[in-house]
Amino acid sequence: MTTTTPSYADDAPAVRCDNLVHVYGTPGAEVAALRGVDLLVRPGETVGLVGPSGAGKTTLLWHLAGLLKPTAGTVEVAGHRLANMTPRDLASLRLREIGVVLQNPGRNLLPYDSAVANILFAQRPTRRSRAAKRRRALGLLEAVGLGGAATRIAGQLSGGEQQRLAVAVALANSPGLLLADEPTSQLDPVSAQAVLELIRAANVDNGTTVVAVTHDEAAAVALGRTVTIRDGRVGAEGRAGEDYVVVGRDGTIQLPPDLLEGLPPGTLARAVKHEHGVDLRRVYQPGEGHDQDGDR
Ligand SMILES: Nc1ncnc2c1ncn2[C@@H]1O[C@H](COP(=O)(O)OP(=O)(O)O)[C@@H](O)[C@H]1O
Ligand SMILES: [Mg+2]
Incomplete structure (x- = not known):
């Protein structure tokens, strides 16, 4: 049997961006939203995008979902170079393998259908029986605290309820990759916890790789690995609550904002190699004459 369904290569990274650049707008009015993002996410990782x-952050997530075309650089998801895929294969990959929760919860839903119908519709590419689809839908509604809202119309749910329904829809097919843009931004702490637990369960039980934009520090730390986006680049990475600067492909690093006080932009510093790496020592303050030497 031939099929156009893209295969999910086991050994490929879940996500790989190489020097990803995105420029919005028209000539003369451009905004460089991404300025060379390098990112590697392995299958089964859970990553919080912060910044x-x-x-x-949202622009990066849209690229991972195949909703934007790179201005330069490449994006691969599960070994597929998204820019090279036909619209049909890309749609198929998204439908089967990628669950997406967009920042505006209403945009993820069929507004005139009921909550349960939204999750049933999401399962259309699966071979599950009708009864199994219904069980899956009701189970997900229960998990996000919408057990009593199955027949309510999606467009009439509150922002927070829509957000929870959007997460349930995104997880309906147990995707290989979940992309979520601030999925708990409109939730009270109890609902936010329920959503994070559902996401964590998808990761643990199904191996779903998770990339989630979040403002919630606790949520980011709970995801284990954080990637800080600053000014369109990967500025820092966090592991187990510790933050690290990332040395870019061209040797650049972004100093954490709290260190900029000591090394303001325009500072001339001496990079001094030592056993464990390199120290940066301020030599000239911005605008300072070159006969002074602040190096100590
Ligand atoms: N559709 C668009 N057209 C033009 N500029 C945009 C558009 N979307 C986002 N931007 C700009 O791109 C930059 C990054 O935006 P975004 O990805 O939404 O950041 P974040 O999600 O981290 O807040 C911002 O300067 C924003 O104003
Ligand atoms: Mg955003």
Whole structure:
């Protein structure tokens, strides 16, 4: 049997971005939202994307979902170079393998259908029986605390309820990759906890790789690995609550904002090699004459 369904290569990284650049807008009015993102996510990892508003987190997530085309650089999901896929194969990959929760919860849903119908519709590419689809849908609604809302119309749910339903829809087919943009932003702590537990269960039980944008520090730390996007680049990475700067492909690093006080932009510093790495020693303050030497 031939099929156009893209295969899910076992040994491929779940996500790989190489020097990903995205420029919005038209000539003369461009915004460089991503300025060379390198990112590798292995299958089964859970990653929190953090960083200030406007840093490029949503743009990066849209690229991973195949919803934008790179201005330059490449994006691979499960070994597939998204820009090279036909629209049909890309749609198929998204439907079967990628669950997406967009930042605006309403955009993930069929607004005129009931909550349960939304999760049933999401399962259309699966071979599950009708009864199994229904069981899956009701189980997910229960897990996100919407057990009593199965027949309510999605468009009439509150923002927080829509957000929870959107997560249930995204997980309906046990995707290989879950992409979620601030999935708990409109939730009270109890509902947020339930959503995070559902996501964690998908990871543990099904091996779902998770990339989630979050403002919630606790949620980010709970995901284990955090990637900080600043000014369209990967500025830092966190592991087990510790933050590290990332040395970029061209040798650049972004200093954490709290260190910029000691090394403001324009500083001339001496990079001094030592046993465990390199120290940066301020020599000239911005605008300082070159006869002074602040190196101690
Ligand atoms: N559709 C768009 N057209 C033009 N500029 C955009 C568009 N979407 C986002 N931007 C700009 O791109 C940058 C990154 O935005 P975004 O990816 O939404 O960041 P974040 O999710 O981290 O807040 C911002 O400067 C934003 O204003
Ligand atoms: Mg955003």
